[in-house]
Amino acid sequence: MAETLSAPALPSVYRQLLDAIDIGIHVINHEGKSIIYNRKMSEIEDMEKEDVLHKNIMDIFLFNKEEESRLLQALNHGEVHHNAKQVYFNFKGQEITTINDTFPLIYEGKRIGAVEIAKDITRLERLTRENARDKQDARFTFDQIIGDSNAIREVVENARRATRTTSSVLISGETGTGKELFAQSIHNGSERASKPFISQNCAALPDSLIEGILFGSVKGAFTGAADHPGLFEQADGGTLMLDEINSLSAPLQAKLLRALQEKSIRRIGDTKNRSVDVRIIATINEDPAVSLEKNRLREDLYYRLSVVSILVPPLRQRKEDIPVLANHFVNKYNKRFQLNVPGIAKGVQQLFQEYDWPGNVRELEHMVEGAMNLIYYDERIDYTHLPVHVRNKFPSYNDISHAPEALVVPNAPPTKPLQEYMEEVEKVYIEQILKRHSGNVTQAADELGLSRQSLQYRLRKYRLNIRHS
Structure with missing residues (x-):
């Protein structure tokens, strides 16, 4: 005979229901400690319930500061997020990507906790990124160009202006300065962003191959040749980046100039021209004046390419x-x-x-x-x-490393093992730094050059009874 569902049995029933649903649920209390963590959330974040329950959320995930946790935003500030994407890392360093609903829990007008309801899209995000790489699409934007110096800000501003037109661009700069990053950013900021971005290093292949790669070929043009569209046709409507343009031979530079002027190409072995709509962004790893002086770059091609000229400064x-x-x-x-x-x-x-x-x-x-x-x-x-x-x-x-003058080093008996002595020194130093910051773990960890999690590990290891902040 079935038992009657009674009030005492309800907590067990609730736990079973939470573990049965195919959506992640994570609840923290007013102290920021996890009190509900269902089976699905455990699968999404690849952590056992024992790793999470009754622990502070800042001890579990690799957040640099509390503002990066939406659960803590909801708890501390009442912020609500609906259907919002979040990327974060568990304590194992694994990247997690979810679509979340996060909101505070209110009781008698006070925030007593917060809840996060999550759908896992980690695998979908990984597949999307891999697919984007396979297509050689432009991945970079101006937001990913790092630096606050006046030198780099000026270059970024000039490059942003180049997104408004379809004019050819010549980007010069030493090897390793990030010329392709600028080329991709210009493409992604332009009206051509939805069209192909194709990059080709002109120094990587001999002339006999690069011509066919750029302009394509028709069947029978040479032994083994087949009908094959070149990069100009593949990039039609989009952007073709030609890296190290000064490495092309003079005859190939002449053919390239003609293609730019006529906006058409002729495949190797073909008798007809094919119209193409391609924006050219060329790069050069030396001062263009040097390339011109040493006849590594045709003067007429230089003037055709450098309608917009961008110089990326060395580091x-x-x-x-x-x-x-x-x-x-x-x-x-x-x-x-x-x-x-x-x-x-x-x-x-x-x-x-x-x-x-x-x-x-x-x-x-x-x-x-x-x-x-x-x-x-x-x-x-x-x-x-x-x-x-x-x-x-x-x-x-x-x-470059000096022991702090304020550190009081414990005396070491001759028979004490080095490891044991070093641990005593570490313990004393941690105690001093924590005392200096009145027990504030975050501030002490910053001065020690440790993550908050690493310092907390040492506090447990040495059984230091210091107030956590």
Whole structure:
């Protein structure tokens, strides 16, 4: 005989219902601690309920500050979000993408908690990004060009103006300055954004191949030739970026000039012209005057391409942008490598300001990436993580780490193991920094160069009874 559904049984019934529905539900109380976390939300975020329930949300997810959590926005400020996309990371460093409804819970006129109802679109987002990469579409926009210096702001402003027309653009700049980023941003900011963006490095292939790639071929034009549209036809209605245009031979530059002037191309082996509507953005990795002087660029082609001329400055001329660029790359590779590196040591920041960066922004990114391959989970990037050629150039920076003068180091008996002694030193130092900040974990973690989660781990490890803020 079936039992009657009674009031005492309702909590169990509610839990079963929450775990049965195919939508994620996460509820926090007035302290920001998780009190409801259903099965579906556990699947979406790839975390066990035990990892989440009764813990503060800032201890669970890799938020840099409370404002990044919509649950805390709802709890602390009453903010409501409907059908809003959110991208965040769990404590394992895994990227989660959801569509959420988030709102505060009100009882007797007071906010007593907050709830988030989530639909998982992580896999859909990943497939969308992969599909976009496969199509070689332009991914970058002006918003992704990093830097606050006057030098880069002026270039961005000039490039933005180029989005209003269909005129040819010549972007010059040293290797690694980000010329293609500007080319893609111009395309994405123009009326051609919905049409193809195709990029071709002219130095990557010999003339015998590049001509067929640019203009196409017809069957029988040469041994093994088939009817094949070239990049001009494939980019019709959109943008064709020609990288290192000065590496093309003079005859090919003449054919390119004719195609631009007549707005038509002729495939190899064909007898008819085909009309094309393509905007050309060309790039060159040296001063155009040098290319002209050394006959690496035809003068008539230069004037045809440089209707809009943009010069991207080298990194050594915009060094005030180095800190924000370096921080951007640290965050990028934290996500990619599932690390939690808090940043770059002050001594290395000083070294970066003295270095001349021959490889420009690309070299900076590769240097950060290389350092993060050598680093532990939550260390700052220091001198020992830098490439050998940089360390050899700046040997004096080997002594960039100094013990704090205020640190009281405990006496170490001769028989005490090094690891045990170092842990005692770490414990004493953490206690001093926490005391300085009146127990504020966030401020102490910032001074220590640790993430909040890493400091909290050490507090538990050393059983320090300090008030968490």
